[in-house]
Amino acid sequence: MTILDGKKTSNDIKNEIAEEVKAMKERGEKVPHLAAVLVGNDGASLTYVGSKVKACERIGFESTLIRLPEETTEEELLDQIKKLNADPEIDGYIVQLPLPKHIDEQKVLLAVDADKDVDGFHPTNFGKMAQDMPVFIPATPFGIMELLKRYEVPTEGKHTVVIGRSHIVGRPMSILMSQKGNPGNSTVTLAHSRTKNLEELTKQADIIITALGVPEFLKADMVKDNVTIIDVGITRVPDTTKERGYRITGDVDYDAVSKKADFITPVPGGVGPMTIAMLLKNTLLARARHNKN
Numbered sequence: 013m014t015i016l017d018g019k020k021t022s023n024d025i026k027n028e029i030a031e032e033v034k035a036m037k038e039r040g041e042k043v044p045h046l047a048a049v050l051v052g053n054d055g056a057s058l059t060y061v062g063s064k065v066k067a068c069e070r071i072g073f074e075s076t077l078i079r080l081p082e083e084t085t086e087e088e089l090l091d092q093i094k095k096l097n098a099d100p101e102i103d104g105y106i107v108q109l110p111l112p113k114h115i116d117e118q119k120v121l122l123a124v125d126a127d128k129d130v131d132g133f134h135p136t137n138f139g140k141m142a143q144d145m146p147v148f149i150p151a152t153p154f155g156i157m158e159l160l161k162r163y164e165v166p167t168e169g170k171h172t173v174v175i176g177r178s179h180i181v182g183r184p185m186s187i188l189m190s191q192k193g194n195p196g197n198s199t200v201t202l203a204h205s206r207t208k209n210l211e212e213l214t215k216q217a218d219i220i221i222t223a224l225g226v227p228e229f230l231k232a233d234m235v236k237d238n239v240t241i242i243d244v245g246i247t248r249v250p251d252t253t254k255e256r257g258y259r260i261t262g263d264v265d266y267d268a269v270s271k272k273a274d275f276i277t278p279v280p281g282g283v284g285p286m287t288i289a290m291l292l293k294n295t296l297l298a299r300a301r302h303n304k305n
């Protein structure tokens with residue numbers, strides 16, 4: 013059994029990016045500048061955005077955090093987005109999700125300049141990705157592909173079952189795994205809340221990618237031997253024995269399932285840190301494109 017170590021791999025990637033930033037500086041070029049917009053005070057969102065800013069500092073990127081109050085109107089947020097689109101200093105930016113309920117998420121994501129959409133959430137980028145065109149791939153799916161690549165996990169001709177059809181993880185993941193390439197060339201089943209007999213599917217799967225957010229949903233009796241498990245779930249479960257009052261739990265019953273697996277991602281330290289590394293990678297790509305123009 014091999015643990016797909018996202019923490020180590022993301023550090024490797026960050027070091028590689030830091031080298032490139034150093035070279036950019038030596039050539040007298042502008043370094044990548046990432047901005048993040050955070051509306052409201054959601055605890056988990058604050059943690060993620062905080063890690064993104066910290067990672068930027070570590071690798072030599074410029075970063076800007078724009079915090080707006082929970083009561084921000086949709087119009088005010090759209091104004092902020094217009095400013096970021098027009099600001100030549102900003103290479104890429106993200107609008108942290110989820111947004112407060114009174115704001116239409118789809119409208120906001122559509123307003124982001126596709127060339128600055130380092131999250132890869134704009135429909136233009138999604139469409140390009142689906143047609144194999146060079147584009148910003150959403151950071152979580154991109155991170156999973158990179159983990160599979162670096163650990164040389166076999167995917168060709170394998171049956172991959174993706175659980176969850178979100179625009180951010182499950183749906184793009186199903187597209188990437190079915191595309192030509194390595195990793196890729198998989199036969200994909202996209203399962204979701206209306207899927208019947210999920211267990212029959214997971215029992216046949218060579219690769220299972222879970223993006224549900226249901227702690228320890230996937231049990232050992234639902235998988236076959238030598239399976240590859242990618243656990244995208246990250247749920248905060250109250251835990252009074254921990255100083256911060258919670259622990260992070262994935263979608264997989266890790267201890268039992270890992271005994272049957274060839275490859276498995278841990279939670280924490282698996283897909284999560286890769287998401288941040290690939291966001292930085294997308295921002296580097298955005299900068300390189302702007303340098304060319």
Ligand SMILES: Nc1nc(=O)c2c([nH]1)NC[C@@H]1CN(c3ccc(C(=O)N[C@@H](CCC(=O)O)C(=O)O)cc3)C=[N+]21
Binds near residue numbers: 059106281285
């Ligand atoms: N516009 C937007 N883009 C996103 O990419 C985005 C988002 N909104 N909203 C929320 C989700 C979630 N997300 C995570 C990133 C890193 C970890 C991560 O590094 N997790 C650590 C644990 C972190 C902890 O201790 O809480 C780990 O798994 O080891 C987790 C989750 C990005 N998201």
